Amino acid sequence: MxxxxxxxxxxxxxxxxxxxxxxxxxxxxxxxxxxxxxxxxxxxxxxxxxxxxxxxxxxxxxxxxxxxxxxxxxxxxxxxxxxxxxxxxxxxxxxxxxxxxxxxxxxxxxxxxxxxxxxxxxxxxxxxxxxxxxxxxxxxxxxxxxxxxxxxxxxxxxxxxxxxxxxxxxxxxxxxxxxxxxxxxxxxxxxxxxxxxxxxxxEGKIRRNNLSSFHPYLDLAFDNGERICFYCQQPISDEDLSVDHVIPWSYMFSDDLWNLVYSHKTENSSKSNISPLEEVIVRLEQRNKLLKQKLEKSVLKKDKQYDQLNLAIEKDYVRKFWIAAKG
Ligand SMILES: [Zn+2]
Known part of the structure; x- marks a missing residue:
């Protein structure tokens, strides 16, 4: 050289x-x-x-x-x-x-x-x-x-x-x-x-995946088929539906069931990389436990998503990543 x-x-x-x-x-x-x-x-x-x-x-x-x-x-x-x-x-x-x-x-x-x-x-x-x-x-x-x-x-x-x-x-x-x-x-x-x-x-290869494949899992949290926004707790119409990363995607750089919730589109795009409040984190932990129970009773296969949800609950990922993301 x-x-x-x-x-x-x-x-x-x-x-x-x-x-x-x-x-x-x-x-x-x-x-x-x-x-x-x-x-x-x-x-x-x-x-x-x-x-x-x-x-x-x-x-x-x-x-x-x-x-x-x-x-x-x-x-x-x-x-x-x-x-x-x-x-x-x-x-x-x-x-x-x-x-x-x-x-x-x-x-x-x-x-x-x-x-x-x-x-x-x-x-x-x-x-x-x-x-x-x-x-x-x-x-x-x-x-x-x-x-x-x-x-x-x-x-x-x-x-x-x-x-x-x-x-x-x-x-x-x-x-x-x-x-x-x-x-x-x-x-x-x-x-x-x-x-x-x-x-x-x-490499200019930052793309956000389409998260609609998570709908069947997220839907399990609702009994009457009506999707409720995780943040404002109001029903969401199909046109206004989005899947949101509670701990920001910019931090996680991955799509994990344990970190995904339904929200109104407007709420999703208006928040930047702000770390969520503890109250939100507590609700996410509860939601994940509920989702795990429902998944066990559902016809959905106990696939990779189920395993990762389980692991996240076992290892306390929500809280650990939240604390780390807060800096
Ligand atoms: Zn909302």
Missing amino acids: DEYIKIWNYIIMNGGYDNTYKMAWAKAVVELSIAVQDRGQHSVTFTFKQIAEKYLSYYWNQTIYFDLVQGSNLKKIPEIVNSTKALIEQYHLTKRNYLPERFEKVQFERLGLSLAYQDAIGNIVKTLKKDVCYRFLNVGGITYNIYELDRKVGLVTLSADRVRGLAEYSELLLQVINYRWTQMLESFNYSPKIAMKVRAIA
Whole structure:
């Protein structure tokens, strides 16, 4: 392997960290190197603004779907994540719902969010200048000059050869970056399935399953066939019916009978990733016991769903995941 790539690999694997900034930096520079068209130049310069746009896309997607914690200090959220969260909040307010959307699909200008977007980019550039851009080069007290910096204007310059090398080895480097980034997230987050979440984001494969296959199970909790909303306890018409994750899907990243209830559509889409109240948790525990009894008497097969419901009751999943999700 090229000596230059080895140094990148070494920095990615060994650089100190108390947040994930360095991984975003490495990923941005590698991705920008892939995108360079004109290969005839002597050197290539990336602006911090270009890099900041990459940062925003990474943190947007990891935050809006899973609200992943990106730093070791829970009381002090990294500034770049804060800027990203502020923009996401603006987006939700404008759309008047909490449905997540991939960064690549959001039309900030059409939504009247150009200024908010520029604000976020400006803030990110500031942090890159005062923090990330030069810290990245330092591992264990040694500085590796793998690119040139203009911190005042906010520019990274690399020779054309080096950019070509980064593009050529990009597949390998991006894998190492994702691996290391996931490791960091594992140390900052308590939520389950971190690696699966990161991968789903990177591959753009986050999809919500259709939950109608759970209807026959959930229906067992009601005697007269009338479906009742778990939250407001009122009947639900077929058009307004939805299946909701009590402990947020964004946390669990899975569909489990023990965590699913009927609710009105409007109630489902208006709550974001807010952790439920204890009163709700107690009712869910009761519901699960009832569902287990009913399932045992029903004609439905005692299949995987039954086994998992049983396990959840036995192992106290509702309470354990709820406590963990509260943080
Ligand atoms: Zn309701």
